[in-house]
Amino acid sequence: MADFLEQLGSILFLDIETASLTESFEELDPRLQDEWVKKERLIKTTEEGHIDPGSLYFDRAGIHAEFGQIVCIGVGYYQRKKKEKKLVFRSKVFANESEKELLQEFSSLLDKKKWVLCAHNGKEFDFPYICRRMLIQGIPLPEPLQISGKKPWEVRHLDTMELWKFGDYKHYTRLELLASVFGIPSSKDNLDGSQVNSTFHLENDLEKIKKYCLKDVEVTARVYLAMNPQLELEEIEIIQLDDDSEQKGD
Incomplete structure (x- = not known):
């Protein structure tokens, strides 16, 4: 269990929301x-x-x-509450009218620690999308996103959808379905992915998108725990950091 907790603390769960250029x-x-x-x-x-x-x-x-752009990136990570059967999940969202500044801020976070990145369908969508938009914006890829020349086991990327496949490469499972089967509260209470573009361009409501993005990050993190039941927990405390807080461990 100690090894699992140590590994868990190095995982940065993330989700991106995108819109047309x-x-x-x-x-x-x-x-x-x-x-x-x-x-x-x-x-x-x-x-x-x-x-x-x-x-x-x-x-x-x-x-x-x-043809698109990243309008926000939600991130979160677990910390063990000392002397308690409790995890703290600290989350934060990067959002900026300038995609370049948003990606620069996110890149700075990735440079602060040797993170393992985890997202749902991250290997096919989130990770390559971030890499492509960083290069388009002229931003060097931070080390966790540099996969060229690395052996498969050297790439520190996890994907909850891939983990759920168990080798069944034809199988696609929505995050919402996994949340349903594991009894995890939905992130789709006031928005879903198909509405992000209209919410961003027509409603100009970035705050609504940020809240949805953070909920998706939390759901992904909870799904990961559900698929790794080594740890018996009484509860998870959720802490959302403001834009000026630092993402760092104890």
Whole structure:
């Protein structure tokens, strides 16, 4: 158990929320417009039939790093409460009108400790998306995100969806489903991923997105514990750090 607790304290759970680069297709740089139309031909389904160029942009662009942007990154980590059967989960969200400044702040956090990164579907979405947007913004990749040339066991990335597959590579499981089967409270009480783009561009409500993002981070962290039942806990105390707090252990 001691080894598990030690390893647990080095895991940084994270979640990103993304939106399209611009509110409308027409606002997009003309070169990117041309590329999006080509991308659109590949992602449209047979059920959709004929579509006008750019018609899928608002709903789909945010999931593609070349046509989207990161609007917030939620992070959290566990600490053991001394002399108690209790964990403290400290969480924080990085959000900024400037994506570059947001990513620089997040990069600084990754440089402070030898983190193991964990996200749900992180290996296919969150981690590569962050890397691509950092490079587009001219930001060097921090060490935990540098995977080129590393052996698989040297890459410190965990993925709760991959852990749940147990080798079944055809299996996709939503975070909300895992939360349901483990009896973990939902993060979807006032927002879900499909509404982030409209909440960001049309409602201009970044605070709502930040709260949703932090809840997803907490759910991911709780799912990870549920899949590693070595530790018997009476409770988990949730502490949300403000923007000026430092992410550091005791």
